[in-house]
Amino acid sequence: MAYPQTIQIFLPSGDPQGIRVAAITTRIVQVIEVPRARLDEFLRMPEAAYVGLYVLFGEDDETGASRAYIGQTGNFGVRLKQHNEKKEFWNRALIALSLTRSLTVTHAHFLEWLAIGRATEAQRFALENGTAGSKPHTPAPMEAECLEVFETVDVLLTTLGYPLFEPLIKRSLTVEGTTPNRPDGVDLFLHGDGVDGRGRYTEEGLVVLANSLGKAEASPSFEKFGSEAKRRRLIEAGSLLREGARLRVVKDMLFSSPSAAAATLFGRSSNGWIEWKDASGRTLSDVMGRNKATEGAEG
Template sequence: MNTHPQTIQIFLPSGDPQGIRVASITTRIVQVIDVPRSLLPDFLKMPEAAQVGLYFLIGESESGDQPQVYIGQTGSLAERLATHNQKKEFWNRALVAISLTNNLTGTHASFLEWLSIAQADKAGRYAMENGNAGSRPHTPSPLQAECTELHDTVRVLLATLGYPVFEPLMRVNSKTDDPSMFYCRASDADARGLFTEEGFVVLEGSSGRLQATPSFHKYGGASLRARLIENGVLTAVGDRAIFTRDYLFSSPSAAAGCVTGRMSNGLLEWKDTQGRPLSEVRGTPSNNGNAS
């Protein structure tokens, strides 16, 4: 992933920052239009709705632990989004990627759809409503190179608008020991994680106790664990729960509880290589009870 200084412009057609937003990089031909579902009729009247495009339907899961995304492409955004408005319930925003020069073809869109589904699934931030990416469409090499550049623009614009569909949870080599790594080895756990600006990430390969305590069930902590097992983030191996991929928790305590199978204060449970708790390393006050 290339990162470099870029100028991004966000245009508000109605002047309302909560309304439709149009984001573009000043030197690129692709723009992303953020459409609240309630304003979909307004978008369908815009000339952009008649174009070939790539789109992302975004919604929150009922459990609230991971947002959802459906990724698609179409030769007529107006027709396809109108259909989804009637038949798909989960989404509350549509993010539409189109060409400023109106030169995207069906071949572009098909490859971008395949690439986007594969990259979103790899990032693991959103629950995928598509199922799988399907087979890679046949695309000539020059067109693939063009689509890869277009995809990078879409990635940046989505993240700028607040939807980091393709952003990796970790920007460091989390597969090796790192001075910023924290460990949880209480209650038969053997887990590694990193405290980030978004929450606490438990790393792939970490393990914890499979059986949860009665109090963990009583106060609702076990429900998240059950969903992670159902979604394949955690897999049961004997009496252990193994993380099959990196997973972002809202707080260190949520991460520690999922790993240990009991109510936990994550600021105390997660410790660095020197045995210092997260609260001491980060200078965060910790109470004797659970912490967020």
């Protein structure tokens, strides 16, 4: 359950693009964000010798898809130096530790297992790890501590811009009784011209749901639009699967705007605010109340 929290972000060098240290002010767990170019700076910090969980973040050079690697270590400095020599894809490391140095290697193994499992479920990033493997043996009191630590790490990673464990759709908002004017709890539909799409509008943009169907062939004029390049990359990456004259969405997919989502499925320029509709036929623009101010001004 979400509740109000105060998060402090400290900039050791004063540079917002450099190392950032994030913490919930009432807890002992910190997350340190380390740009790869500032690794030497981190290695001089005492926290480099701590035990804990870490995540490497980067992108696929060809598709631009977000990638991540989750690991645990008894010494951050030693492990990150190894990854700096052997792993190419990453540009930022996010490191979770305890200010009181209360985390042990046993804690770290359980946190790694839990993090891989949750990240796999969320499907936000392509994981370099593979499967989470079997659950490590952890005494019940220690497991309870790990769950609390993980909750803090999740909040801090998301605050720093890495929602690794957050599903694109909050499934709890889709049950019966959801408040109708909350678009992230309302099914949206895109129909016509061979397209059969379903989506949800969230705080981050419009999520097109898995198994939505779009047109395989784009209109000739679509090439001049930026959405065409993203559509092509999604096809090349296998996120959009060709099935005859249609494209099938393989997994839930986030778009920055309703129009970009609609254009990807239609293969043409689209006004997603008008073309995405709820079950009663209201446009997304109406669902969001975008026309209310205009209606009031007109009379």
